[in-house]
Amino acid sequence: xxxxxxxxxxxxxxxxxxxxxxxxRKRGLELKYALSWMLVLCALLIFDCAPRLLIVVSDxxxxxxxxxxxxxxxxxxxxxxIFSLTVALSxxxxxxxxxxxxxxxxxxxxxxxxxELELKKETKKGNK
Amino acid sequence: xxxxxIIPAYNECKSIRKAVxxxxxxxxxxxxxxxxxxxxDETLDICRKYGLNHVNLSVNLGIGGAVQTGYIYGCQxxxxxxxQFDGDGxxxxxxLEMMAEKLCETNSDMIIGSRFLKxxxxxxxxxxxxxxxxxxxLLKVLTGKRVTDPTSGMRMVNRDVMKxxxxxxxxxxxxxxxxxxxxxxxxKVTEVPxxxxxxxxxxxxxxxxxxxxxxIKVTLAILMERLRT
Numbered sequence: 001x002x003x004x005x006x007x008x009x010x011x012x013x014x015x016x017x018x019x020x021x022x023x024x025r026k027r028g029l030e031l032k033y034a035l036s037w038m039l040v041l042c043a044l045l046i047f048d049c050a051p052r053l054l055i056v057v058s059d060x061x062x063x064x065x066x067x068x069x070x071x072x073x074x075x076x077x078x079x080x081x082i083f084s085l086t087v088a089l090s091x092x093x094x095x096x097x098x099x100x101x102x103x104x105x106x107x108x109x110x111x112x113x114x115x116e117l118e119l120k121k122e123t124k125k126g127n128k
Numbered sequence: 129x130x131x132x133x134i135i136p137a138y139n140e141c142k143s144i145r146k147a148v149x150x151x152x153x154x155x156x157x158x159x160x161x162x163x164x165x166x167x168x169d170e171t172l173d174i175c176r177k178y179g180l181n182h183v184n185l186s187v188n189l190g191i192g193g194a195v196q197t198g199y200i201y202g203c204q205x206x207x208x209x210x211x212q213f214d215g216d217g218x219x220x221x222x223x224l225e226m227m228a229e230k231l232c233e234t235n236s237d238m239i240i241g242s243r244f245l246k247x248x249x250x251x252x253x254x255x256x257x258x259x260x261x262x263x264x265x266l267l268k269v270l271t272g273k274r275v276t277d278p279t280s281g282m283r284m285v286n287r288d289v290m291k292x293x294x295x296x297x298x299x300x301x302x303x304x305x306x307x308x309x310x311x312x313x314x315x316k317v318t319e320v321p322x323x324x325x326x327x328x329x330x331x332x333x334x335x336x337x338x339x340x341x342x343x344i345k346v347t348l349a350i351l352m353e354r355l356r357t
Contacts, residue, residue, distance in 0.1 A: 097299075100187045101197045104163075105204065108183045 009048045017041050033088075036081050131228055132207040133160040133221075134198030136191055140215040141170040147215040148180055155224035161201055162215070165194040189299075196297035203287075203294045211284035218250075219282050223322050227284045230320050237289050237315035240275065240307070241282035241322035249323030259343060263304045266347065270354050271311040276319060278304040289315060298349060301342055305349040312353060 020037060023029035047054050047070075058069040133151050137144050144162060151160050161181050164172050166188040175182040183197060195212055202210040209228055213219050219241070227239045243251060244260070251257065263278045281303060285293070289310055298305045311317060 096187060097189055097193050097196075100185050100189060101193070101200055104183045104185045104197060105201060108201075 006048055006051070010045070013041055013045050013048065033085075036084070040077055129209060129228075130205075130207045131158045131209040131211070131224075132198070132202045132205075133158045133211055133213045133224065134195060134202070135160060135162045135213050135215045136165060136194035136198065137162050137167060137171050137215045138165040138188070138191075138194070139167045139169045139171060141167070141174050143217050144171060144174060144180070144215050145178060146217065147213065147221075150221040151213065151224070154221040157228070158211075158224055159207075160213075161198060163194045163197050163201075165189055165191075192297050192299040192302040195302065196293060199285075199290050199293040199297065202290050207290070208287050209284060210290050212281055214281050218324050218326070220323065220325070223282070223320075224284075227282075227320060230318065231284055231286060234318045235316065236318040237286050238307070238310060238317045239284040240277060240280050240317060240319045241284075241324075242277035242280055242319040243322065243324050244276040245319055246321035248321070250326045255339075259339070262343075263346065263350070266350055267304070267308060267311065270308070270350065273311050273317065275307060275311075275317060278307050282322060282324070283307075301346050301349075304346050305353055308350045308353045309356075312356065 017038075020029070020034055020041070024031055024034055051066075054066040054069070058064075058066040061069060063069045063072070133155065135144070135147055135151075140147075148160060148162070151158060159181070161183060162175055164175060164182055164184045166185050172182075172184055174180070175184075183201060185194065185197065189197070198212070199210060209231060211224060211227065213221070213224075223241055227241065230236070231239045243249060244257075252260065260277065260279050264275055267273065267275050267278055283303070292310060292313070293306065296309070307317060
């Protein structure tokens with residue numbers, strides 16, 4: 001890896017990091033879900049600053065080319081994030097279902113109470 | 129004894145009034161509630177215009193979520209018996225009183241109106257019958273209980289099962305899976321013969337590629353249900 005490439009990658013990472021922080025600041029992205037992305041960026045930044053580390057780690061894992069390790073780890077991490085999103089989505093759809101049902105039943109109850117109230121008013125008028 | 133008919137309705141503006149009239153005429157001992165599952169046609173307008181007792185969902189939940197809303201309603205309003213009744217003209221309200229009697233008589237937790245006990249009326253198409261038979265065998269293998277029509281939408285339950293379904297109910301294609309759920313809990317399920325008509329309005333939610341998805345999804349759901357304790 002040339003120094004030039006290192007710098008380009010470094011700038012790209014910082015740029016993406018800036019976007020991420022800005023999104024969180026504007027509340028467009030929940031910090032909870034941004035954390036995993038920040039972790040990826042940090043790992044990338046570390047490997048970008050110290051390419052030798054990449055070789056050490058890939059040697060340790062028995063992977064021939066350091067680039068392959070990047071691909072492999074990146075792939076695993078993407079799967080992990082996608083999976084956690086599926087879990088979050090399942091929870092979300094359950095909450096939406098419960099909320100929808102509760103809103104509908106409360107609306108119904110409200111209508112009934114309104115009718116009862118009107119009926120009471122009318123009988124009061126009738127008594128007077 | 130307070131008895132409730134749950135009518136899930138998604139785009140059933142043409143048939144919903146007929147279904148309610150059928151219940152009022154042939155099952156006078158029952159209250160009814162229409163669950164409008166965020167229909168895109170005039171179902172809601174018709175419910176309001178004719179003063180039908182209805183609950184209106186603001187997000188489309190699918191058949192499972194709609195029917196579950198009915199069970200929650202039944203729990204909240206203190207009903208002892210709840211029955212699901214399709215608004216598309218397949219079911220006949222004349223059976224409801226008989227089913228309620230059977231529920232008490234046999235001390236069952238669920239009564240299923242089965243098309244195949246006496247093999248009368250509309251028997252569904254050949255391929256579909258094979259699918260239903262398959263689920264029937266699957267349930268028999270997993271629970272040892274015989275249910276001839278596990279996909280029947282005409283099902284009456286007591287308050288116990290109502291509470292269970294209010295807590296947990298499958299989202300799509302709920303019938304076989306929910307039968308499995310209560311069989312697993314040792315509830316008693318009894319079938320009575322009914323005659324169903326071919327649907328007058330609307331199309332089945334199952335067909336074509338969907339049927340492959342349906343078979344796989346429901347099979348897995350039933351197996352998963354077996355794993356729960």
